[in-house]
Amino acid sequence: MPSSAPCASPHGFARWSHMTGLGLHTWSHQPLLASPIVVPRHSLYEIAPADLEAVLISHPDITDVAIAGRNGSIISEEGLIEFVAKQAGKTMTGKNWLLLLLIFIGCQARASLISSADGGSMELELVRVHGRPGEGGRGAELDLTREVISEDIRRYRMITSKRRVENAALARRKAREEDYKNGDTSMETPMIAARDYGIGQYVVELKVGTPPKKFRLIADTGSDLTWMRCMFDLRRPQHRRPGMFLPANSSTFATIPCSSDTCKVDLVELFSLAQCPAPSSPCAYDFRYTDGSSAKGIFAYETVSADLLSGGHKKLKGVLVGCSKFINQMLEPVDGVLGLANSEYSFTATAAREFGGKFSYCMVDHLSHKNLSNYLTFGSRPQPRSPLLADMRYTTLVHSRPLIPLYGVDILGMSVGGTILGIPVQVWASNSGGGTVIDSGTSLTMLVDPAYQLVFGALEASLSKYKRVDKDLGPLEYCFDSTGFKESLIPQLAIHFRDGAVFEPPVKSYVIDAAPGIKCLGLLSVRWPGHSVIGNILQQNHLWEFNIAEGKLGFAPSSCV
Known part of the structure; x- marks a missing residue:
């Protein structure tokens, strides 16, 4: 490009x-x-x-x-x-x-959703993105695993290098959280594990613009901005692609003037540019990260439409969106990103104010095909779509710098096989250079090195009975021939939260399939100091509820189907 x-x-x-x-x-x-x-x-x-x-x-x-x-x-x-x-x-x-x-x-991109009728709800399908159609065999699967690892590392650098908000912006955001408690309706949208599209995230489909057009967006709790890949020149139909947003075809697309306070003050947090060639020129953004990736585009307000679970229809107007061209080819199979970060500029803020201050998702197995889905929900449901296999457990969301706008959690420690590991307490403290976030856009779980080394050492003994293989999977340190593998022989990994909740993922979420006949310990080591990330593979087959209004995170095991 x-x-x-x-x-x-x-x-x-x-x-x-x-x-x-x-x-x-x-x-x-x-x-x-x-x-x-x-x-x-x-x-x-x-x-x-x-x-x-x-x-x-x-x-x-x-x-x-x-x-x-x-x-x-x-x-x-x-x-x-x-x-x-x-x-x-x-x-x-x-x-x-x-x-x-x-x-x-430059308009090279990387970086809406819905409201409900009274008593209604709306559903977006959650689709897993991982693997390419028509490809198979061990070699292809290994290539895809390498790509997922590469994208996770790039993403980790991206989210750890984001500009953090100032105290004034934090105060504004906290004040607005009170508004979330007023909503009492809900909406849902199908969410699909996108194994069949070539990258390691989950996606939702929603309709943007007037008349509405459907887009396939990554559901990303690590992104503030909802953006779509755009095309402004309608005279070049040969460069169009399915899923490309055409602003000229939407009567509700409204750019934000670069001369406005919204552009010059508020959107600085999202890297708005100071250049303003004319007062009515659109407010532009330029994301640049330490790994060299970049995104450019313009901010706008747009309308997003959805079918409600109750059978009605609703439009959410004035949603902040980015209009972009994306340069990272890892995201070529999708049309953009649905920003779900804990930010006043994300879609979460808009939808949460309408629907009771919370959202939830249940991720199907990360190897599922696109015909298998669950849902991203804003608001509450009387009953989960998929039965829970245990009661919901709750822990506090950490809403403070430097983790903002990510969803931080307060971890006390980790255990393997019931034995608490001697991980230094500083690793989990955000005010000591550490901390942990839960992120739907990262596939593999990343632990800062002091934690990783102890977890790896505790699990290595149970894996050593299998023949180790070297398939050049980069930072995936331990891979083995899975012939005769039994999950029951692998000790239980657990994350212990400070307020008493314990998260016990299934073995398949941390001893993962890398290719036919090959499994790997699905954890990555990242540099300390830094924060750890609970990725979407570790989250799979659980219902996760982000209660922004009350500042807590709920979770429970589920088949999610």
Whole structure:
């Protein structure tokens, strides 16, 4: 996928890269403010800035643009946008100006949902994303396992490098939590284990825009922003793909002006940009993480529609969304992300205020195909969709820095086979460089190294009776031939919360299938100091209830089918 990048030119002309029958000329993506690179002159077209609109019309296959000064110097991205804004006022229509601005901003993405009628409820299906259709065999499964590990590591770096909110924003969020208690209805949406789509998360399907269009989004408790992959230029139908949001086709899509306090103050927490070429220009965002991944796009308000469980229909208006193009190919099978973080900007905040301040999900087995689903629910149900195999247990949600906006939990310790391990208490304390979060968007559970080493040592003895294999699965330290494997011989892993609740996942959630005939200890070691992550594989076959209004997390074992 191409990226907009500065290129040297002695003429002060705009240079456009062009899709041809021979392929696309691309260049390396560079972070903002990094040293610009010089692009070879072949496959590029030089045009005068005044001719930008004509070029857009006559060359619908144009994909990228960069500008250099007349003296050959590089114009910074901020200066570039200001320059184009001046030209746009002379030569371009509003719609083409928006397109051009988005090209300059990069619009490379990564980073809504529903309301109910009185007494109604709505359901989104939870789909597991893992594996590719039509692929099979040990080699393919090993490749997919490697991809899941790689994505988990990238994601861990992402969520640990996010900018943390200021105290004022925290105070605003706490004040608004009181509003959650007013709702007394519920909504649900099918949630599917997406084994058949190639990545390690779960997805929901929901309808966005007017008229509504269905999108397949990752259900992500680690993301603030709900975003969709967007396309702004309707003259390039050859670049459209199923599931791409077309803002021009929605009558309720409303951008947020870059001159507004919402953009300049509130959305700074979501990395809104300071550039504002014109007061009515859309508020843009730019996420950049320590691993080099990046997301760019614009903020907007949109309407999301859903069918309620009661049989009615409801629209939730004014939902904050991001309109993006995503550069991480791991998420190519899906259309975006449903932000479920504990943030006033996430969909959780919007839906929780409508539906009693809580949401829950029950994740089917992570190896399930897309025809098997459970549900993501906002509000309460009289009875769970799937029978619980034990009573709900509750523990406190940690709502403090530096874990915000993630869902922190207060762990006392871990045990293996009933024996409490001697893990240092600092590992679990968020005010001492540690802490633990529960995250639906991470597949494998990650433990900071002091905890990991003790857990690994306690489980290794029971696994050593099986033939160890070396399949180059990176940080998955222990893999073995599963011939003759019996779960009953593996000691029970347990997480003990400080207020007395104990979480005991099934063995299959921490001794996982990596490929046919191969199992691995499904835990990863991450650097200390840092926080540990309870991933979605460890969460599978349990109902999880996030009660934001009361600040507690409930869980109970269930088949989730």
